[in-house]
Amino acid sequence: MGAEMITIVNIVLLTMLCFSAVAIMLLRHLFAVAALTGAFSLLSAGLLVALDAVDVAFTEAAVGGGISTVLMLGTLALTQRREHRPPRFSLPALLVVIATGGALIYATSDMPAYGDPNAPALQHVVPVYIEGSRNDIGVPNIVTSILASYRGYDTLGEVAVIFTAGIGVMFLLGRRREDEDDEGMVRHGPGNDPESSEPEETAS
Amino acid sequence: MLDAILAHYNYWLIIILMMIGLYIVISRGNLVKKIVGLNIFQTSVFLLYITLAKVTGGTAPILTGKPEIFSNPLPHVLILTAIVVGIATTALGFALVVRIRESYGSIEEDDILAAERAEEEIAVKEALS
Numbered sequence: 001m002g003a004e005m006i007t008i009v010n011i012v013l014l015t016m017l018c019f020s021a022v023a024i025m026l027l028r029h030l031f032a033v034a035a036l037t038g039a040f041s042l043l044s045a046g047l048l049v050a051l052d053a054v055d056v057a058f059t060e061a062a063v064g065g066g067i068s069t070v071l072m073l074g075t076l077a078l079t080q081r082r083e084h085r086p087p088r089f090s091l092p093a094l095l096v097v098i099a100t101g102g103a104l105i106y107a108t109s110d111m112p113a114y115g116d117p118n119a120p121a122l123q124h125v126v127p128v129y130i131e132g133s134r135n136d137i138g139v140p141n142i143v144t145s146i147l148a149s150y151r152g153y154d155t156l157g158e159v160a161v162i163f164t165a166g167i168g169v170m171f172l173l174g175r176r177r178e179d180e181d182d183e184g185m186v187r188h189g190p191g192n193d194p195e196s197s198e199p200e201e202t203a204s
Numbered sequence: 205m206l207d208a209i210l211a212h213y214n215y216w217l218i219i220i221l222m223m224i225g226l227y228i229v230i231s232r233g234n235l236v237k238k239i240v241g242l243n244i245f246q247t248s249v250f251l252l253y254i255t256l257a258k259v260t261g262g263t264a265p266i267l268t269g270k271p272e273i274f275s276n277p278l279p280h281v282l283i284l285t286a287i288v289v290g291i292a293t294t295a296l297g298f299a300l301v302v303r304i305r306e307s308y309g310s311i312e313e314d315d316i317l318a319a320e321r322a323e324e325e326i327a328v329k330e331a332l333s
Binding site: 003007010011014015017018021022024025030033037040041044047048051052053054055056059060063064067068071072074075076078079080083084085087088089090092093094096097098100101104105108109111112113114115116117119121122125126129130133134140141142143146147151154155158161162164165166168169172173 | 210211212213214215216217218219220221222223224225226227228230231232233234236237239240241243244247250251254255256257258259260261262263264265266267268273274275276277278279280281282283284285287288289290291292293294295296298299300301302303305310311312314315
């Protein structure tokens, strides 16, 4: 029990993640891809729990499994449900991927062993944060105390990024409604013939 | 040998996952599929960071009053931020896809490039006549 069990859980979950990624690559039906993306997020949330990152697992399950799947389903409703081209093999892409992956795997030989308690990343500021959240901040969850206190500016920057992205989405999709009001129905609804590859005249 | 494999197998599987995501981004022409590939890549980067934070015999970094070994909480904080930023960029990407579909009537890369070329030819002809 203990370390061996966690090792087995890790290997099983990572293998399942790889299989669902390959399935996402091969499937042409985008609804199935959306469902598999949700399953992928759930599996990675499970793996995060096995790796002791419970806060990250909550966020991944809620944001990755929930919101991102909803966003993707909304996009499919507004665009199309099937990929038109059959999956094709691409040799240059494969070469790029093999070269990058090979370089990364070669680089892992310099990394500290998995679960090493003497890893350099654990020696520097982390003991200070742990002691500080015990003695100074008084929040039992160390992740919370770092997020909200020691690294509060990170969270402020995150809010700025989300705000910017929200404004971007508003400008991209909000304009459309004004166009519709001005010129009547010009939008290509999802019910239009999805097989027509004819580029239609732009409305704007 | 087995020790070396056990020390790094997690990294290798995560890198394989990362490369599947990269292959989807490069080789698939459908824009929704490309964003999904980008998400797979992103999730595997998150997993790589969290794997680095794991300490054997450690627990989740929550104080219970007893002396304990904790996994490194700092990567957890960074990845928490990255997940939320990731969903913001994904939302922006999907909004762009919807907008492209409205302008070009397609979300396949080939069709969009063909439409671009046709538009350019029309513009050149109009400029010449």
